Amino acid sequence: MTAAVVERWAGLGSAVAPLIFLWSVVQNYVPPTFRLYLTTWAAKLAACFNPYLEITISEYGAERFQRSDFFLAVEAYLSDACARRARKLKAELGKDSKNLRVSVDDHEEVTDDFSGITIWWYASKRQSKANVISLYPGGDERRFYRLVFHRRHRELVVDSYLPFVLGEGRAVTLKNRQRRLFTNNASGSWNPYQGKSVWSHVPFEHPATFDTLAMHPDEKEAVIDDLMAFQESKEYYAKVGKAWKRGYLLYGPPGTGKSTMIAAMANFLDYDVYDLELTAVKNNTELRKLFIETTGKSIIIIEDIDCSVDFTGKRRKDKKASSDKDSDNDDKPKLPIEPEKDDATKVTLSGLLNFIDGLWSACGGERIIIFTTNHKEKLDPALIRRGRMDKHIEMSYCHFEGFKVLAKNYLDVIEHELFGEVQRLLEETDMSPADVAENLMPMSKKKKRDPDVCLIGLIEAIKQTKEEAAAAKVKEAEVAQAKKAKEKEETEVKKGKEEDQEKDKAPEAANGDIKQGHK
Ligand SMILES: Nc1ncnc2c1ncn2[C@@H]1O[C@H](COP(=O)(O)OP(=O)(O)OP(=O)(O)O)[C@@H](O)[C@H]1O
Numbered sequence: 001m002t003a004a005v006v007e008r009w010a011g012l013g014s015a016v017a018p019l020i021f022l023w024s025v026v027q028n029y030v031p032p033t034f035r036l037y038l039t040t041w042a043a044k045l046a047a048c049f050n051p052y053l054e055i056t057i058s059e060y061g062a063e064r065f066q067r068s069d070f071f072l073a074v075e076a077y078l079s080d081a082c083a084r085r086a087r088k089l090k091a092e093l094g095k096d097s098k099n100l101r102v103s104v105d106d107h108e109e110v111t112d113d114f115s116g117i118t119i120w121w122y123a124s125k126r127q128s129k130a131n132v133i134s135l136y137p138g139g140d141e142r143r144f145y146r147l148v149f150h151r152r153h154r155e156l157v158v159d160s161y162l163p164f165v166l167g168e169g170r171a172v173t174l175k176n177r178q179r180r181l182f183t184n185n186a187s188g189s190w191n192p193y194q195g196k197s198v199w200s201h202v203p204f205e206h207p208a209t210f211d212t213l214a215m216h217p218d219e220k221e222a223v224i225d226d227l228m229a230f231q232e233s234k235e236y237y238a239k240v241g242k243a244w245k246r247g248y249l250l251y252g253p254p255g256t257g258k259s260t261m262i263a264a265m266a267n268f269l270d271y272d273v274y275d276l277e278l279t280a281v282k283n284n285t286e287l288r289k290l291f292i293e294t295t296g297k298s299i300i301i302i303e304d305i306d307c308s309v310d311f312t313g314k315r316r317k318d319k320k321a322s323s324d325k326d327s328d329n330d331d332k333p334k335l336p337i338e339p340e341k342d343d344a345t346k347v348t349l350s351g352l353l354n355f356i357d358g359l360w361s362a363c364g365g366e367r368i369i370i371f372t373t374n375h376k377e378k379l380d381p382a383l384i385r386r387g388r389m390d391k392h393i394e395m396s397y398c399h400f401e402g403f404k405v406l407a408k409n410y411l412d413v414i415e416h417e418l419f420g421e422v423q424r425l426l427e428e429t430d431m432s433p434a435d436v437a438e439n440l441m442p443m444s445k446k447k448k449r450d451p452d453v454c455l456i457g458l459i460e461a462i463k464q465t466k467e468e469a470a471a472a473k474v475k476e477a478e479v480a481q482a483k484k485a486k487e488k489e490e491t492e493v494k495k496g497k498e499e500d501q502e503k504d505k506a507p508e509a510a511n512g513d514i515k516q517g518h519k
């Protein structure tokens with residue numbers, strides 16, 4: 001035993017020997033029923049002499065299939081704060097097989113100091129005595145941590161030390177965790193008893209950051225400010241009575257960096273990402289269940305919200321008469337506004353609105369919800385009104401500021417004589433950052449990231465895009481003109497026909513007059 005244990009028991013002195021003697025007498029000579037009675041009283045008697053108290057934190061608490069949050073926090077805290085003082089440590093690979101986790105080994109004791117008092121921690125496990133098949137993930141072994149402290153520190157330990165350990169442990173877990181990218185499973189496969197959750201995940205490893213994102217510096221700064229303010233506003237949200245969540249709408253043409261921006265946000269905030277595939281969700285109940293199963297400190301994204309084509313398409317086929325007309329009209333909101341007869345099998349717009357800011361949306365807190373779209377104008381205004389989608393961010397075609405970020409990232413170039421021409425061309429041409437980036441990254445051994453070659457290639461590509469756009473514009477104008485001419489021709493033909501009909505009617509009317517005259 002360690003010196004700490006000797007120190008702890010030193011206070012008991014000679015009281016221990018008679019107790020041991022008494023215990024052996026009880027074991028050997030007293031009948032079992034009476035022994036139980038005596039044991040209870042002996043424990044009470046011992047407690048009078050023993051000035052030390054114990055608190056046990058078990059691995060599995062009331063939530064039988066989930067490891068207790070407190071246990072995990074203690075484990076993290078001890079590994080971080082005290083493990084180095086232990087003589088027996090154990091090292092394991094984390095779940096992602098990258099991080100090495102060093103923690104206190106079983107049956108080992110470590111000490112901790114807090115506000116001038118000493119606390120002894122003891123890690124151990126006990127075997128379940130029951131002769132039953134265990135449903136616990138760890139078989140019938142139950143691990144636990146036990147802390148021992150002098151009873152005069154009871155209040156300090158319970159009111160201050162344990163909350164401190166919980167807070168520190170959670171912070172350490174958060175710092176060391178591998179962030180995850182989740183996607184929703186088809187509801188047919190949900191089965192918590194077989195470990196099939198509503199979400200499945202992979203490690204989130206997207207390298208995008210705000211530094212690598214091509215965007216106007218002021219706009220980028222505004223987004224970063226907004227995110228920081230959100231992260232630090234837990235109390236403020238509580239004070240004004242709002243759920244601690246924020247909605248962003250990212251809109252713009254393809255390849256302008258909407259998905260990249262989400263990855264940069266997740267990396268900046270250190271959040272998990274839940275990528276919600278709406279077409280795999282059968283109804284509003286499933287949608288709610290998915291939301292409940294997300295954790296705090298996460299970004300929930302629905303990409304291309306205007307393109308939930310499959311299931312809206314199906315819906316429109318169901319709604320025969322009116323849908324035939326509507327199906328060609330892409331400007332209509334895609335999600336149904338009114339519940340329908342077979343609503344139990346559909347996600348409706350109201351279900352989605354509830355998902356974003358219904359009562360359920362407040363559980364957990366610290367969530368960001370992001371929609372992306374190429375066509376903001378196609379979305380139902382109710383879906384994107386401020387308060388639901390608090391901030392609308394336009395991701396635009398590449399401008400010179402954005403290009404400079406890409407040139408720095410891809411070519412390590414901050415200044416170049418060709419920049420002037422690139423700037424002039426970009427001001428006159430709509431080219432997405434994705435296309436610009438593609439030209440700055442020629443995957444050929446010969447050109448191997450030579451800035452001159454890349455920039456010349458880029459200038460050619462912008463010129464070509466410009467010419468194509470101009471040609472498309474000319475063609476568009478020609479089509480419009482032809483349409484106009486055709487309309488004019490049709491109007492003239494119609495007018496001619498009407499005049500002819502008028503002429504045909506005139507003699508008849510004249511004849512009528514004559515006839516009348518004869519009368
Ligand atoms: N603003 C940007 N900054 C840096 N890289 C960008 C930017 N925009 C696009 N890219 C590059 O182009 C690729 C495609 O971008 P991304 O997927 O983010 O576009 P998107 O706007 O989400 O397109 P879509 O509307 O088709 O989903 C990215 O992998 C990234 O390398």
Ligand SMILES: [Mg+2]
Binds near residue numbers: 258259303372
């Ligand atoms: Mg995208």
